[in-house]
Amino acid sequence: MYVAVKGGEKAIKSSLKLLEKKRKETGTKSIEINQIKEQLSFAVDRVINEGSLYDKDLSALAIKQSQGDLVEAIFLLRAYRTTLERYAYSTAIDTSKIIIKRRISASFKDIPGGQILGPTFDYSHRLLDFSLMKEDEINSYENINNQEPKNKEFPSVIDYLNNENLLEQEINNLNDNPFDVTRDPMKFPASRDQWMQILARGDEGFLLGLSYSAIRGFGSKGTHPFVGEIKYGIVDIFISPDELGFEICIGEIEISECQMIDQFEGNKNTPPQFTRGYGLTFGYNERKSMAISIVDRALKSEGYGEEIKFPIQDQEFVLYHADNVEAQGFVTHLKLPHYVDFQGELNLIRKLRNEILQGKKL
């Protein structure tokens, strides 16, 4: 008697062992969590963002456990964060009070506080550095003469445009209970707090592609946005417990922030004005913060009364499909067995073919 091969207990156990073997079989040295954290810091920063949990140690652990599959690492971190208790919501961070590591504006040649290039791949030549193939010690590095920025505060550069009313105001329209994408089901039309959270933890590749589509021609008016300001640095996090009645600092986090300036032609009631797109991420994720700022601006189209023509302007299209934990789960579920449904299709297609081949139908 033929017995259907339906996997099961033993197959799962063996599969997990094979996965572990894949990591260990060549007997190389185990990577330390610290090494991942310090030497693969961009990967670690991507995972804390899309995993939406600011914990670089756990992020490094997830990267190690997932053997470098970052989407898998993000999934691990998400599944961990969901079990954590919510003690408090922090107050909004103030990104003008920042220990600055990098700050540039593409819109103004000079800005109060100065342009600070900081660490960036931007002007590196993308040539493989073969000296890294065998690198024994990494504790020697050139100590560059890093001038400490004099300023302690870096107010948003583009707010200078506010003096002339050339730029739309960033209105604080948050109520006391901001949307919480990790607790509340999606609703449409989406509010800005809702979409900013989804973009912050959305898939970098998806958002990059969307933002590219907009500036290449599949975006409103085909305009070219300007980088008002990009910041990367360290800010304090505060909470304000009811029983205390004042704010206390509970720690600091690294952030990347992008303020994008875009155009708006105006309408009957509103004269033309510059509009804004805003992007904020954990850690050093400048490229993603830029992508978010472009998507943010596009999602505001409906509010400006602009015609919704392109995917990036479509709230449901963007927000339902940006999350890679959801996307990878649903795409890969296609490898689960579907033979019951497929049997239904087989059954039907045979019936339809028979009917047509016998010429008895229609």
Place this chain on the structure above:
Amino acid sequence: MKTGFNFAYLDEATKRMIRRKILKAICIPGYQCPFGGREMPLAYGWGTGGIQVTASIIGKQDILKVIDQGADDTTNAVSIKNFFKRVCNIMITDRTAEASLIQTRHRIPETTLNKDQIIVYQVPQPEPLRKLEPKEKETRKLHAYKEYALMHVKLYEEISQFGSVIKTWAYPVETNNRYITDPTPIPKFDNPKMNNMEALQLFGAGREKRIYAIPPYTKVKSLDFDDHPFEIQTWDECCSICGSTKSYLDEIIINNEGKKNFICSDTDFCKSNLEKNK
């Protein structure tokens, strides 16, 4: 046994939130109730909605059965059972009649369910109108106005093109004369079992964050037309293991020449049928 997690993984506040949504869903049969779905350690699309519903209602005395494609031993069913064993340490069974709680993907067991049982469906896409209207903002309105012309036209077009409705699974139903409901990707063969079922039917969609329900003894009608009544699948063959002619059959290719055999998709039914016929 200590699991290191709260009983059934979810914290009690989350379970309470989900149970409230379940109660609301039961009060409005077939209505898709949004809920604050949590991220689970299993992938979206692999049963996270069903798992959250099960985790919220399961108790220490429950006996759980999990099936995928009708079978207890498919990998994902095994994986979900392992999850609940790990975080609940409860009794697991393969026997439909023994289970108090049945979580399923793509099938309803052949054995008639009774009033002391609950069946939890894993739902990939809760919105039966989604393929006809991609926007959630619009489909919610269509349900609110009971405006289902889109669906009826779709079925009519299939009949005029193919001579019959060609939907063979996830065949839409009307619940309690009100909401058009997605029965999940069960074969239409199983649709009649939903009608007037004694057991409570709960549906969990994790990725889409929706819960809906069909209370016991509720009318569930598969959509059709008077001159084209709803029909279920039939086979010329019988199960090659137990000889059943009444169950849903899976087709199995048994050699390189493509010779095929048919066996029951419901493994527990097949086994008991075989024992009965011995």
